[in-house]
Amino acid sequence: MESNILLESGTGEVEILEFIIGGRRFAINIIKVKEVIDVEEGSVTKLPEVDPAVAGLILCRNEIITLVDLKYIIEKRKQAESYSKVIICEFNKLKVAFNIDSVVGVHRIKWEQILKPDDVSVNSLVIGNILIDKKIILMLDFEKIVTDISPQTGISEERIEGVEFKDRSSMKIALADDSALIRNLLKNTLTKAGFTNLKTFDDGKQLYDYLEGLANTKGDKFTDDVKLVITDVEMPQMDGHTLTRKIKEHPILRKLPVVIFSSLITDELKHKGESVGADGQLSKPEVGQLIELVDKLISE
Template sequence: MQNKILLETGTGEVEILEFVINNKHYAINVIKVKEVVDIDNLTKLPNCPPSIAGLILCRDEIITLIDLKYIIENKKEYKEKFKTIICEFNKLRVAFNIDSIVGVHRIAWDKITKPDEISANSLVIGNIVLDKKIILLLDFEKIVTDINPSTGISEDKVVQVNYKDRSHIKIVLADDSDLIRRLLKDTLTKAGFKNLKLFNNGKLALDYLYERVDEKKDKFMEDVDLLITDIEMPQMDGHTLTRKIKEHPILKRLPVIIFSSLITESLRHKGQAVGANAQLSKPEVGDLVDCIDKYIVS
């Protein structure tokens, strides 16, 4: 049963890897983790930012090690041997140093809450209460993008889109990142889109779509032409959102583009399993506009 759940997609659950840095508990989505290894071959780089510890060699592959302890605690600490999380997202393979691993937990997305406005931290995308402690789900993509903006969506990529009048196209977009929503809105606006509805999680987007169906039945596409969704979102993830749409007798006609840093060749089957029409990695902003054009008849 355990293995069966692990293989399913769009169940509304996520597996997190809980780890510890300086006696504080953090988490990462297991889908981003390739392996956890002990490293003793760090090569320091000259004149590099303090957030980059150097290079490591893992299975004959050279990987950049980001000093997660420095990013979180603003302290430099080097050991001859340390535990490392090897990750893959945004078409990158990158490593992060940690102190120890607690374990893997399967939880529902709707049990992950976004930080409130008082405690909001740009590196934390969700709070998880487990075993009477708070675990902070970190935004690893932002950590990497802050170091090198070219690895993610940046202002430079926003301007590199071709404009034409697309004001008649009605798009619903779900992404929990305020930054990504703003940049995507800027991108799509520069490409000529005017009719955009933005939501910060999949549940809100689905509720809106259900409202359109309740009001207009088979004519719901008078109000929406296409959905763009992230995968990692509190309350409801993009895979679950896509599955619910594609299993709905009326909504299933709606084209769905999954736009996420988690789109890799090894994970693409997850989006296919829930019926996504297309899947793009987040750096591919220009390709997103082309993909929308493919599914919308002018």
């Protein structure tokens, strides 16, 4: 199964793949899914001295891919003895496999149908609750799962080595990301580079409401409060593409630079951000390049 990359951008819609682990229903944005495959018994190569959540290596189309034991992560029990069905995913410029029990199907829903979980702590693996046919489906934070296992794959101070530190306090930035982990990592890393005027939001709707309020009260002088937006794509209530489109269609806000900073930025998917008018697009976790782009856009 291949991801449907033809879904129009900025419509507020998303396609999710629903799957089951241990009798519970979970979801992933299908744009992250390259394919779902069956794994033959005995085909997983175990690795020595790795995180217990790493089941081993599998071979898919002549490519060696790390298999993460999603059942172990969710149920906190010992690793499975065998693996039958696996989701091959790609995000943050990585290919990772996750074992599941079975696939239910694909649903096209509105981002606003994805409700924020009550647990908004940094440690939560659930980034949204989806109600379909009176059943709750939990949308998992796959980036956090991988970052918890291998922190070097995420945003870190090491990734801003070579970036000139300077006082960037005048660069007032509004940042939207639904992941508390990513918000904190990104805020801390940007602060290390000299950005001290950062305002963070949990989702695109929160940020857009804030911007619209500034435009209504201050008009063109809204830039006294915010000079640039950095947004994730995947967010409950309003996704980053819809947020970007609404900003660029607004008679006052449209001159505000918007950078999409997402695990979903690939050569195949960049057209989505371009179609809604993004001024720049970068893949997580390249925060060094993000700082260079912000410097360029704000100085223009």
